Amino acid sequence: MTIELRIDGVPIEVEDGATVLDALQLAGLDTPTLCYGPNLTPVNACRVCMVEVEGSRTLVPACSRPAEPDMVVSTNTDRVRHSRRLVLEFLASSVDLSVAPGVGAWLDEYGAEPSRFGADRATVGQPVKVQDDLYIRDYAKCILCYKCVEACGVDAQNTFAISVAGRGFEATISTEFDVALPDSACVYCGNCIGVCPTGALMFKTEFDMRENGTWDEDRQTVTETICSFCGVGCSLELFVQDNRIVKVLSPLDHDVTDGHLCIKGRFGWEHIQ
Amino acid sequence: MWGSNAREAHPIFFHHLLKGVHNGARLYAVDPRRTASAAWADVWLGIDVGADIAVANAVGREIIAHDLHNAEFIARATTGFEAYAAAMQPYTLDYAEQISGVPAEVIGGLARDYATAGTAQLCWTLGITEHRSATDNVLALINLALLTGHVGRWGSGLVPIRGQNNVQGGGDMGALPDKLPGFQSVEDDELRGKFEAQWGAPVPPDKGWHLSLMFEAMDRGDLRALYIIGENPAQAEADAAHARERLAGLDFMVVQDIFLTRTAQMADVVFPAAAAWAETEGTVTNSERRVQRVRKALDPPGEARDDIAIVSALAKRMGHDWGYPTAEELWDELRSLSPMHAGMSYRRLEALRGLQWPCRDEEDPGSPFLHGRLWAEDPAERGRPAPFTPVEWIPPADELTTEYPLRLTTGRRLDSYNTGVQSGGYSSPRRHGESLDLDPEDAAALGVEDGDRVRVISRRGSVEAPVRLVRGLRPGLAFMTPHFPDDVDVNSLTIDVWDPKSGTAEFKATAVRVEKVG
Amino acid sequence: MDIQLLADRPTAEERAAVDEVLGPPVSSWDGARQRRPVDEHVAFGGSAARAGRHLLLPALHALQDAIGAVSRGGLNYICERLTIPPAEAYGVAAFYHLLTVDAPGTPVAYVCDDIACRGAGVADLLGELDAGREDGTRIETSPCLGQCHAGSAAYVHRPGVPAHRVGVAPASAPGVLGALRGNAPAQAGAIPVPQPVTDRRVLRRVGAVDPASLDSYREHGGYAALAWAVERGPEEIVAEVEASRLMGRGGAAFPAGVKWRAVAGQPGPRYVICNADESEPGTFKDRVLLEYDPFAVIEAMTIAGLAVGAATGYLYIRGEYPLAEERLRAALDQARHAGLLGPVSMSGMFDFDIEIRRGGGAYICGEETALFNSIEGYRGEPRQKPPFPTEAGLFSRPTLVNNVETLVNVLDIVSEGGAAYAATGTESSTGTKLFCLSRDIATPGVYEFPFGITLGDVLEAAGGVTGELAAVLVGGAAGSFIGPDRLDTPLTFEGARAAGISLGSGVVMPFAVGTDFADITRRIAAFFEEETCGQCVPCRVGVVRQGEALGRLTTGRSRTDEVALIDDIARAMRDASICGLGHTASGAIQSAIALDLIGVS
Structure with missing residues (x-):
């Protein structure tokens, strides 16, 4: 079953069950996302992927909203751009986004000026x-995107070692x-x-290398291989700089x-360093 | 889950299992310990170590007694049901309770839930296979799947979870005493002939020895030289002190490993090898028969070479110049000889991120599950029916007596792996070194507290370790791991009585006593 | 579930408090101290063990009540009993302002310093309390406590078994200090319902009926509506509610009949929730109904349960309403005893019972989807809609959520018929509406008028504004200010919409000339900063940036661009926030700016 909807006037066909974000990606539109992860349940908390949907009073988060037949979606309206700009400004004015991949380009794209909220x-x-x-x-x-909480929780690890605690601006991720x-x-x-979309959670190796100025992504290779620690066959992406492993991820797809590993796969490579 | 602590030993498999749990699947855990895995279960059956067959047979008997077996499937796709049913008669729930300690009604509940589930899987690991009745334990579970038709269907099945990243691949590639690659019998002239033609050399037509038989052959002096690749038997074998004695008695031993392991230290020649998973090209096969590519991300240190280079160089010294084939060239030769791998080109393995065998040609999408043929309408397609194999319960070999009153069982912890050769390299905040895990009641009886050092003594050896009081055990049951053999040589305690069919030793059941030190 | 507990063990007192809610533990795997032989070989866990998660908040309250805090040992014990990971339970506990996490338990007085009670008096009161309080007690400020008619209010919690929980309004220093010592509050003031009974419909039993007596309620016509409903059956009840064109009174003004029809048409199990988490600053109408006519709320919920086919109803009551909770609990007991709950045995039998859930001090939990999460034992964070509660609400099941006032209206709709009910009010706003008048008004209280009355007439009926009117806040902190030139605005849903305001929860709060609107608007901004759950970025950061801009604006540090900045922030919050809190967090401030009320202070 497929569904046809219109995105910025262009008809797009998606599978039944697809989200608006899936449709935007199919349409080739670069949509900013932060709390979205293809291997996680959408929490639609960051609100940076908002789009306008005809008939909806407020803007709609593309990441979690299921596509519906004949939905009319706009991504480039003044309302959408304003909302994305403000959300990016809210984040960039309150959080250190210096190592968050992609965010710099979005700040430029949406003309965000985080400094206008004042120095204090x-x-x-x-x-x-x-x-x-x-x-x-x-x-x-x-940025309190909840992704770590989800990955630690029901979406993957089911350990629930962390939660959001507190409330409002004071809310934190906490044990x-x-x-x-x-x-x-x-x-x-x-x-x-x-x-983690912002580098708030980081391998100690990467953290130390950044601290002493040796972290250099241009000198890194990424090689996909299989973990050696049990018979499950988890795919590892080894990030290697100067013939040393500096971090390990797994392909999200x-x-x-599903992009998730255990302690041995993630960290158990010191023996070959 | 039967005899598996996948939560710690196979964490990512357990992620998948928990998706099922969150979707409403019912989880039973049969395990002497209430492990992290068992803690997720709707019902934990805390059997006494080695009671597996008694419980499985009682489950089978109960299913038949309540007429919950799949008579149609049994009639169509199996043989030997009548004999099985008859053999199960003594295994009443009460008898199983007597042997296992688990209340009869709880075992009955497992029987009914398993039989009436729309789909059901039996997953196991070493808790089933590290017993002298290893093969019988597995057969007892297979019988249950045949009884209920929980096999050969999407969502149902028998799931042995492999402990090492390529233990499946090793078997697939013929690292078995009686098989050539692709599980082709070495004793079959036609199959063997195919390999001889390809290799231009004769292949010995007789089956060889498995590990346990090799060690016995060392005793007899029939085995005098050994070439060990990526294995640390000096610490990993049951009754390890005895194993080291046997290795020491060899005339000649070559060890090929990434580290100078305890075994390598005993060798006459050591070949330093590259770490297969990150310093070489090739494939491994996981628990679900999925062949996946490993790739070289790093240059190996020093003079270490990859396994193909070492074996090729060795062959050349022996007068056979094989050149230096690439991993892909070797794989393509394998594909030409092993029909179940024929469709798995490197190109496809890379594009699809692995394929599950059998995969017979390049159009074949691979096989997510096996034994589907048993459900075929057409008898020809259905093929040979699956046999019931009734098995009898026997107690563990290492008897509990007043002198050795505690049952010590072994297993893995989350952050460590086997003898710690690889996992010892990184610093895990959760690692606390080796300990003797005890139930607080036992500790109180011994007059020891958490952290006190004790001597653990079996009929074969003794070790010293600190005590750790844990939940999840019960009086009379203790737990250790093989992860820190340099500090605590746990396998000097274990017994090398082994299963005659698989050759696996009974690591899971050691009789010990514990004495306070100092 | 392989939860890992901290080493801290519960005290006997903590165990007892939790066991009081959960019952004693059975297995040593679930917290029993003694291991039974069977525990050595069997444990039951899994989804059944996790199914008690909805008892988390009640269990946390039990700890807070008993020892004045959520201690580590106590939290551990709850987690063990309910199979909840400690980090999650901690995240939930730390969400609620009435729960004291990981600190010594003390008696505490929460003193309202919100817009209705705000003024010189609050500062003085706080000063006196601080000077007069005993060591080991705490004085905290609080958002609106729903006692606005009194002009000052405190909610006092003194831990113990049972805990001493009382409202003190009006709040004098001796009264609050006495309550902290465990004294019963002084004689409650007059019921804040100034209109003669003949002018009241929804409020007609308030003051007349004995809230502690089912018999008294019956003498006042109670349970006639349920009898009628049982006789006619669910389909007819829903049809009458539809015919009444009753609109929800909680703030969103959604047609009740549409909800009832939708829930009734979904597959079961279904749930009914009475939203009694009245927290909008300036609102106290639901408290009056709950305290003085509790059986009416219960009867109306029972009718709702019958109509939509729900066996369980939850009454989610604000944690700062101890008297209402006490009276409701007593009323539930009587109703159960009389066969009017549990198995309801009237002319036809059906199953319906009500569980009370006490809120933990979180305005956001009045938002219906946040309320679901709160009941379920999660942080009270709103959910994205769709799916709507009528399809996937509490426990992801179809759920009917109505406000207290809405539900009580149903009694008359059922008794009189929907069409007759709809004869009162206007075409689009049927029936009567409760208005909460406080602040600069001669006779504060809850007033009931047929829809159609103008703002000016409402103020007049309450004795008129004390002083010269500067502006009226309609709808509470989530509402907006309107100027004295618009007293002819009809207080109907359609009239409010046309005027660009919202009736919200029925707050009508006049402010006299001379009011420090800079202070009032800063308080409103601070309210949203304290009460935003923090889940979505526009609201979490937006309310803070709004507060900062307003601070600069009202302290004379900058006037350029601040208004434009606030407008920018407001627009993003309105467009992109998950729930109504963010959507409405700027309305009052923007309207105050538009009316040029805000000076520099």
Whole structure:
């Protein structure tokens, strides 16, 4: 079964069950997304993918809204651009997005000026949490997209070591009572790192290399191979710089892993360094 | 899940399983320990170690007694049902309760839920196979699948989860005493002839020894030289001290490994090898028979070479110049000889991110599940019916006595792997080193507290370790892992009594006593 | 589920408090201290063990009530009992302002400093309380406590078994300090319903009926509507509600009949929810109904359950309404005892019962989808719609959610017939409406008028504005200010729409000339900063940026561009927020700016 809808006046056909975002991608439109992940349930929290849908009072999040027959979707209206611009400004004015892939281009595209909220605006700035040798948490870079919570939770790992705690602007990602990770339920699968869109969660290797100025993506190769630690056959993407592994991800669309790994696959490569 | 702690040993498989749980699947866990996996189960059946066959047989008997077996499937696709049913008669729920400790009605509940489920799978790992009755344990589960028709259908099946990334591939490639690649019998002249023609050399027509038989052959002096590739038997074998003695008695031993393991230290010659998964090209085959590409991401250190280079160089020294074939060239030769791999070109493996065998030609999408033929209408297509194989329960070999009153069982922890050769390299915040996991009641009886050091003594050896008090055990049941053999040589405790059919030793059932140190 | 608990164990007191809600544990795997022999070989877990998640908030309240805090050991114990990962339970606990997480438990007084009670008095009161409070007690400020007619209010919680939970309004320092020590509140003031009973319909039993007596309720015509409903059956009830053209009174003004029809047409199980989480600043009408006519709410919910085919109803009551909760609990017991709940045995039998769920101090939980999450034991964050509650609401099942006032209207609709009901009011706004008058008005209270009355007439009926009128806030913090030149605006749904305002929850709050609107609007901005759940970016950051811009605007640090900036922020919040909180968070501020009410202070 397919559905036909119109996107910016152009008819697009998608499979039944597809989202508006799927249709936008099919139409070749670059849509900013942050909280969306193809391997996660949409939480539609970041609101940067908003589009206008005829008949809808408010804008609609493309990532989670199912496409409907004859839906009329607009992506380039003043309303949509305004909304995307403001959301990007809200984020860039409160969060350190310096290492978030893609965001710089969107800020330009939508003419965002985060500085217009004043120099004394509130931010989520705070010290980096370095509690072990595997990964760091820099919540000054956290946009509260819930992806780490989902990956730690029902969408993948089902460990539920972290949750959003508190409320409003003060809300944070937290373990129970904010105990340090090694004391929490965290099993160090690193699936939170794999889905983090802003670099708030980062391999300790990458963090250290960035700190001492040696992180250089231009010198990195990415090689897909298979993990050696059990018989499940998880696909690994080895990021290698100067013949050393610097981080490990898994392809999001791989049907063995759905992009998720365990501690051994994610971090268990020191023995060949 | 029967005898599997996939939550820790196969975490990503468990992700898939939990998707089913979240979709409403009912999960039973049969395991002596209430593991992290069992904690997810709707029902945990905490059997005593080694009671598997008694419980499985009682489940079978109960299914038949309630007329919940799939008579149509049994009639059409199986043989030996009558004999099976008769053999199950003694295995009443009460008898199974007596042996396993699990209440009869709970076992009955498993029987009814398994039989009446629309689709159902039996998943297992070493909890089933590291017993002297390993093969019988598996057969007892296969019987249940045949009884209910939970086999050969999408969503139903028998799922042994492989413990290592290429243990399946090793078997597929003929690393078995009686098989050539593609499970083709070495004793079949026609099949063997095909390989001889390709290789231009005769292939010995007799089946060889499996690991346990090799070790016995060492005792007899029939096996005097050994070439070991990527295995650490000096620490991984049951009754490890005995295994080391046997290895030490060899005339000549070559070890090819990425590290100077305990075994390599005993070798006459060591070939430093590249790490297959990140420093070489090739394929591995996972638990679901999916052949997947491994690729070279790093240059190996020092003089380490990849396995193909080492074997080729060795062949050349022996007077056979094979050149230096690429992994793909070797794979293509394999495809030409093994029909079930024929359709798996590197191009397809890469494009599809792997294919599941059998995959007979380049149009074949591969096989997500096996044994579908059993459901075919056409008898010719259905082929040879699947036999019921009644099996009898026997207790573990290492008897519990007043001198050795505790049952020690072994398994893996999440962040470590086997003898720790690879996993020991990284620093896991959750790792606490080896310990003797005990139930608090046992600890109290011994007068020890969490962290106290104890000596664990079996009929074969003894080790020292700190005690860790855990939930998930019960009085009389203790747990250790093989992950830190340099610190705590747990396999010096285990027994090397092995299953005559598979050659696997009974790692899961050791009788020990524990003494407080100091 | 392989949850990992912290090492902290519960005290006997904490165990007892949690067990009071959950019942005693059976298996050592679920928190029993003694291991039974069978526990060595069997554990039941899985989805059945996780099914009690909806008891999380009640269990957290039980801890808070008993010891004044959600302690580590106590939280651990709840998690063990309900199979909830501690981080999730912590995330839920830390969401609610009435739960004290990981701090010593103390008696605490929450003192309203919101727009109706705001003024010189609050600062003085807070000063006196701070000076007079005993060590080991806390004084906190609070958003509107729904006691606006009194002009000052406090909600006091003193932990214990049972906890001492009381509202103090009007709030004097001795009264609040006494309550902190465990004293019963002084004699409650007069019921804030100034109109004569002959002018009231929905409110007609308030003050007349004994809220503690089912018999009294019956003497006042109670349960006649249910009897009628049982006789006529679900289809006819729904038809009457449709015919009445009743519009929801919670703020969104959605046609009730459409909801009832939709839920009734969905496959079961279905649920009914009475939204009694009245939290819109300036609103206290539902509290009056709940406190003074609790059986009416229960009867109306029962009719709703019968009409849509639901066996379970949830009454989600604001945590700061202890008296209403107490009276409802007592009323539920009586109704069950009389066969009017549980198995309802009237001329026809059907199953319907009601569970009370106490809110935890979160305005957002009045949003229906946030309310679902709150009941289910998750953080009270709204869900994206669609799907709508009528299809996938509580526990993802079809759910009818109505506000207290809406439901109580159903009694008359059922008794009189929908058409007769619709004869009152206007074509598009049928029946009567409750209005909450407070602040600068001669006789504050809840008033009931047939739809059609103008704003000016409402103010007049309440004795007129005290002082010269500067503006009226209609609809609460989520509403908007309108000027004295528009007193002829009819307070109907269509009239409000035409005037570009919303009736919201029926707040009519006049402000006299001389009001510090800079302070009032900053308070409104702060309200949204405190109450946004934080889930979606436009609202989470937008309300903060709005507050900052308003702060600059009203403190004279900058006037250029701030108005345009606020408009930009408002537009994004309105267009892109998930729920109504973000959509409406700028309305009052923008309207105050448009009326040029805001000076520099």
